Amino acid sequence: MKLSIQPVPIHIPGFQFAGVRCGLKENGARDVALICSDVPAAAAAAFTTNRVKAAPVLIGMERAAAGRLQAVIINSGNANAFTGRAGLAVAREMCAVVSRELHIDQALVIPSSTGHIGVPLPRDRVLEGVRAACRALSPDAFHEALEGMMTTDAFPKFATEVVTVGKRGVTVAGMTKGAGMIAPRMAIEKHATNLTYVLTDAAASPAALRRILQTALPHSFNAIVVDGDTSTNDTIVLMANGMADNTPVAPGSRDFSRLCDAGTRVMQRLARLVVKDGEGATKVVDVEIEGARSPRDAKRAAETIARSPLCKAAFFGSDPYTGRVVCALGYSGAVFDPEKIDVYFDAVQVVRRGREIVGEVEERAAAVTRRPEFTLRVNLHAGTASARRITCDLSVDYVQFNSDYRT
Amino acid sequence: MKLSIQPVPIHIPGFQFAGVRCGLKENGARDVALICSDVPAAAAAAFTTNRVKAAPVLIGMERAAAGRLQAVIINSGNANAFTGRAGLAVAREMCAVVSRELHIDQALVIPSSTGHIGVPLPRDRVLEGVRAACRALSPDAFHEALEGMMTTDAFPKFATEVVTVGKRGVTVAGMTKGAGMIAPRMAIEKHATNLTYVLTDAAASPAALRRILQTALPHSFNAIVVDGDTSTNDTIVLMANGMADNTPVAPGSRDFSRLCDAGTRVMQRLARLVVKDGEGATKVVDVEIEGARSPRDAKRAAETIARSPLCKAAFFGSDPYTGRVVCALGYSGAVFDPEKIDVYFDAVQVVRRGREIVGEVEERAAAVTRRPEFTLRVNLHAGTASARRITCDLSVDYVQFNSDYRT
Numbered sequence: 119m120k121l122s123i124q125p126v127p128i129h130i131p132g133f134q135f136a137g138v139r140c141g142l143k144e145n146g147a148r149d150v151a152l153i154c155s156d157v158p159a160a161a162a163a164a165f166t167t168n169r170v171k172a173a174p175v176l177i178g179m180e181r182a183a184a185g186r187l188q189a190v191i192i193n194s195g196n197a198n199a200f201t202g203r204a205g206l207a208v209a210r211e212m213c214a215v216v217s218r219e220l221h222i223d224q225a226l227v228i229p230s231s232t233g234h235i236g237v238p239l240p241r242d243r244v245l246e247g248v249r250a251a252c253r254a255l256s257p258d259a260f261h262e263a264l265e266g267m268m269t270t271d272a273f274p275k276f277a278t279e280v281v282t283v284g285k286r287g288v289t290v291a292g293m294t295k296g297a298g299m300i301a302p303r304m305a306i307e308k309h310a311t312n313l314t315y316v317l318t319d320a321a322a323s324p325a326a327l328r329r330i331l332q333t334a335l336p337h338s339f340n341a342i343v344v345d346g347d348t349s350t351n352d353t354i355v356l357m358a359n360g361m362a363d364n365t366p367v368a369p370g371s372r373d374f375s376r377l378c379d380a381g382t383r384v385m386q387r388l389a390r391l392v393v394k395d396g397e398g399a400t401k402v403v404d405v406e407i408e409g410a411r412s413p414r415d416a417k418r419a420a421e422t423i424a425r426s427p428l429c430k431a432a433f434f435g436s437d438p439y440t441g442r443v444v445c446a447l448g449y450s451g452a453v454f455d456p457e458k459i460d461v462y463f464d465a466v467q468v469v470r471r472g473r474e475i476v477g478e479v480e481e482r483a484a485a486v487t488r489r490p491e492f493t494l495r496v497n498l499h500a501g502t503a504s505a506r507r508i509t510c511d512l513s514v515d516y517v518q519f520n521s522d523y524r525t
Numbered sequence: 526m527k528l529s530i531q532p533v534p535i536h537i538p539g540f541q542f543a544g545v546r547c548g549l550k551e552n553g554a555r556d557v558a559l560i561c562s563d564v565p566a567a568a569a570a571a572f573t574t575n576r577v578k579a580a581p582v583l584i585g586m587e588r589a590a591a592g593r594l595q596a597v598i599i600n601s602g603n604a605n606a607f608t609g610r611a612g613l614a615v616a617r618e619m620c621a622v623v624s625r626e627l628h629i630d631q632a633l634v635i636p637s638s639t640g641h642i643g644v645p646l647p648r649d650r651v652l653e654g655v656r657a658a659c660r661a662l663s664p665d666a667f668h669e670a671l672e673g674m675m676t677t678d679a680f681p682k683f684a685t686e687v688v689t690v691g692k693r694g695v696t697v698a699g700m701t702k703g704a705g706m707i708a709p710r711m712a713i714e715k716h717a718t719n720l721t722y723v724l725t726d727a728a729a730s731p732a733a734l735r736r737i738l739q740t741a742l743p744h745s746f747n748a749i750v751v752d753g754d755t756s757t758n759d760t761i762v763l764m765a766n767g768m769a770d771n772t773p774v775a776p777g778s779r780d781f782s783r784l785c786d787a788g789t790r791v792m793q794r795l796a797r798l799v800v801k802d803g804e805g806a807t808k809v810v811d812v813e814i815e816g817a818r819s820p821r822d823a824k825r826a827a828e829t830i831a832r833s834p835l836c837k838a839a840f841f842g843s844d845p846y847t848g849r850v851v852c853a854l855g856y857s858g859a860v861f862d863p864e865k866i867d868v869y870f871d872a873v874q875v876v877r878r879g880r881e882i883v884g885e886v887e888e889r890a891a892a893v894t895r896r897p898e899f900t901l902r903v904n905l906h907a908g909t910a911s912a913r914r915i916t917c918d919l920s921v922d923y924v925q926f927n928s929d930y931r932t
Contacts, residue, residue, distance in 0.1 A: 200879070237881075347853065434924065440642075512924055523839070
């Protein structure tokens with residue numbers, strides 16, 4: 119795995135970072151990351167809805183509920199999932215070390231893990247890594263932290279925005295990791311191996327942050343599919359440490375929509391990067407369903423295409439095979455009349471009122487499917503609801519990679 | 526595609542067959558098949574639940590409802606699906622030709638098609654093929670008919686049984702096709718590209734045949750998954766022509782359970798052959814869930830593992846990666862306590878009460894996953910319900926094949 123760390127420095131006032139090596143990864147890459155605010159921050163978080171929740175997820179759910187956090191301690195190379203009580207104990211110890219070394223209330227520290235499932239997390243090694251991370255903390259180490267949480271990622275994924283809130287310029291910056299086992303369906307305070315951290319120096323209430331997550335999640339991480347497997351570890355954390363000294367943003371306040379929009383854009387850019395880096399993926403496909411009878415039908419239709427092995431293999435082959443798209447729509451559970459639908463690859467219409475358009479359109483559609491990013495749009499003409507999913511193709515490399523993952 | 530037609534001759538008293546070429550397939554293989562009973566037969570049928578139903582499915586649903594059929598006319602190389610009214614017209618003409626040539630009531634003839642979706646079925650060519658099939662009818666042409674319905678199949682799939690019903694020996698013989706777009710979820714008289722025909726010379730009422738389908742489907746075709754895409758064309762037809770002259774079998778009669786058992790075994794053998802021939806598949810995996818809270822939970826758990834790209838890629842890699850299995854169980858929607866579950870690969874237990882067993886067990890489990898067929902068994906310890914799905918691995922060849930399918 120070649121890492122090309124972007125040289126753009128990222129600073130968020132009042133946040134420090136570390137990324138160190140403790141030997142959890144065989145290739146010797148950084149495997150422990152620490153994100154820490156200088157002061158306790160308002161926070162909101164969402165976690166995987168998978169019934170098998172990793173030890174760090176169980177602890178994070180408990181602690182994030184209070185709406186205040188100061189640090190996140192992360193390891194890669196081991197998911198600490200399906201590891202029983204011993205796993206919970208190690209995850210708590212990771213937080214305890216941060217608490218002790220940095221003089222932070224333990225209740226304000228949450229753990230995250232990503233990597234192999236069902237393998238005990240080596241306690242001594244990871245705790246040594248956590249201590250090293252505490253010593254390495256620096257406002258300049260955003261990229262090192264990001265590297266420390268990567269697993270099968272081919273490139274580091276981050277996004278930043280500057281937005282004016284209460285006459286103050288505030289930074290909203292996010293980092294994310296993940297390339298496989300991606301179909302995050304996160305729920306706030308109920309329950310990725312997508313790990314995402316969005317940080318801002320704005321002052322905002324926990325309620326405002328929760329609302330931002332609720333607004334942005336369906337249009338970002340909960341709208342992406344790489345393979346359709348929903349991880350035991352998916353986690354997203356929003357932290358606002360108030361260092362910008364603006365009037366705190368509350369839901370419904372004048373500044374809320376600006377901060378919410380900035381947060382949403384950052385989350386959308388990050389989510390798209392995860393699909394772009396999907397294991398083996400060669401292209402990103404936006405699946406847009408319009409004219410559905412209900413929002414549920416729209417989601418089902420978009421989700422079914424985004425997960426269909428046959429549609430995804432056709433995308434890989436640059437084949438605008440409408441028959442497979444129509445077949446997937448048909449078994450999605452959405453209600454529609456096949457004789458009314460329209461289908462487009464970008465601007466090229468391939469089905470009009472239920473009939474495939476033949477002729478040179480086929481070559482133009484094929485040209486669209488050779489692009490690194492394109493949109494597959496379907497109008498069901500059954501109502502007014504719409505939904506979007508962002509997916510990637512299914513390549514030979516995906517299968518090769520995931521059949522050798524542990525060897 | 527190399528066909529190794531089995532030399533075993535199959536005869537079912539009172540049934541004739543044909544398999545001819547009309548040029549729908551570029552490779553010049555047989556592409557029209559005809560199955561015909563000498564006399565009108567009792568019948569039951571089930572069709573895809575996909576909302577986009579191929580033209581022949583729409584006609585078959587209508588005609589099969591009456592419980593009597595005499596002939597099935599089948600073409601491969603073109604699914605006649607998503608082809609609008611023109612598609613319906615050609616499918617009706619195929620039946621009309623059989624009716625005219627063989628002096629059979631048109632209402633007793635149903636069509637089936639399999640192949641590309643969304644491409645108009647060439648009328649003149651296919652009707653010429655149908656006429657040729659009528660002329661070629663023979664009691665000896667079971668295998669030619671079977672070849673005529675194959676598409677991406679690597680080998681012909683059939684099964685036979687002889688069973689005593691009312692003191693008469695009767696034959697139950699079935700043929701099936703299908704290797705991709707396989708996750709048949711057929712419903713009787715509501716709505717496969719799995720095509721299956723099970724024929725017997727027993728006398729049985731349409732009600733008995735419907736009951737046999739209802740009994741056998743959940744444990745045969747509706748329990749298999751190759752890729753998880755449910756086709757627009759899936760069809761299964763049971764025909765009993767009564768030539769054995771037994772007392773007609775009715776539901777609840779003394780002979781019913783024997784005929785039902787024979788029919789079920791034939792359908793199970795056929796369904797398993799479809800998985801064995803799954804596109805790119807190198808192994809068959811029986812996924813068994815026990816101890817589920819409810820039958821619905823058991824089905825969800827089995828189905829989710831059977832469809833998980835990560836589990837299926839691990840099967841391909843001969844990797845008994847329990848973490849992925851547990852992850853799939855977790856997002857299946859089934860309710861269970863991860864700390865209670867047991868997991869086995871054949872007889873090798875790899876998880877006991879929620880803990881992975883380490884050591885030499887891992888090598889023994891890996892040896893199981895190198896077998897061409899093995900069972901993955903999970904006991905959720907949450908209740909008494911159970912379910913089984915039969916799936917295959919996800920190979921590099923599956924993706925390669927399905928990304929070039931039309932080129």
